[in-house]
Amino acid sequence: MSSAPEQSRKPSGDWSQLLFNKVVIVTGAGGAIGAAISHCCVLHGARVAIADINKKAADAVVTKIITDDQTQKDNVMGIELDVTDEQAIQKAVKTIVDKWNRVDVLVNNAAIFTLRSIEDASAEAWSEIFNVNVRGYALMAKAVVPLMKKQRSGSIIQMASISSWIAQPNFVPYSTTKGAVLQMTRNLALDLGSFNIRCNSICPGTILTQATTTHAANLQQTMDEFTAAEVKKQCLKRLGSPEEIANLTVFLASDLCHFATGASFVADGGYTTI
Template sequence: MTTVKLNESWSQVLLDKVVFITGAGGGIGSAISHTCALHGARVVVSDINKAAADKVVTDILGNQNEASDRIMSLELDTVDEQAIEQAVKKVVDKWGTIHVLVNAAADFTLGLIENVSADAWSHIFNVNVRGYALMIKHIVPLLKQQRSGSIIQFGSISGLIAQAGFVPYNTTKAAVIQMTRNIALDLGPYNIRCNSISPGCIGTPQEIANMVVFLASDLCPFITGANLTADGGYTTI
């Protein structure tokens, strides 16, 4: 991916917002991290794979060492609540608060219902649903205190349609979409928005990153509780 030149950004719609991204070491998470940095954010690149998170940071910075105080990488397993608490504390100690949470960490378990073990069910729900809820739990007090914020969660068109042999994954993604609506309702009085993005077949991860920047910014104060699909029109059929 092309190195982002932070000082040449055409737009600063996220200027000085602290954006905490989980699952940031993957393709979409990396694109989100790059694009948020491009638009002026202070970016927390977190992933269960620390080497992947570090590489994203290195790619973003390039030779711009002067920008290193605007980005940090963290090893984070979102299934571990104590690790979440410690990660949030590190960010607050460095930058004072968090303005945007992007729940992008996810795992993929497939299978027919009779073949999926109890352990597999526990794992996929822990990563794809419980981890999202725990991240929100520990960041929401900061958002409530400042009476503003944006939470962006990753669903999938798999949470909207039926697919043969996809029952574990599809069930968790449907849960994320419903969680998003409920969180939006509960946090609306505090001027905190919560939306989900449900990708299907996409052109490039950049398309999704652009959606995240829009939802994270102050450009859409009345968009909350929404699930935005990016699937080339697949779910219109």
């Protein structure tokens, strides 16, 4: 039987810091959602490794966090990380453990957005998107699970999508990988539950990010046109924000959520309800 979560790691009298002293790795942290997750985790007391294949983007997030609060300078670190490179992952995890001694939370957020029909998706495009969106998640989990098993605690949070659940025009490669993320999450939850390690996924809907802006441009729509079309599909008539995904991530990472595992949490403004 797995042990109860470590009560000693809770902040005394301050429940605003839900991740007090937890060590969090966020991949793809140079993008809008990854940056928001990193910042929110820090605000809740975590020490955060901000990992991205683009080191300048990761460092920019670090700089923003420290600029907002100088006391956080020892609680963040920027790491250049290609999640398709297993040796680079092992090196990055060692760097994090050498600095902070443990890993409590992995947020698998790195992704690429290959939106194509089946005829238009090349073999190379399929290999690239699977390497990042599926294999990369698996390799990151492989690297941190031994540490979490020794600790007998941990939370792995995987960024899936509403595209995991519904069909969308010319989304075949992306949707296929995000469907795979859901199944990986379920299997990890089963295999790791006896070690008190939880694994859940988040399925965002349409979130206002650079990827959304790029998608609108590819559709030859202005953002106003794109937004008007999207909100018709939702109960809440607006786009989501990266901060709203970040708040859900913090909850799943925290000790307020230690009986949820193998689950998929949809944050889509009701898109998949209609």
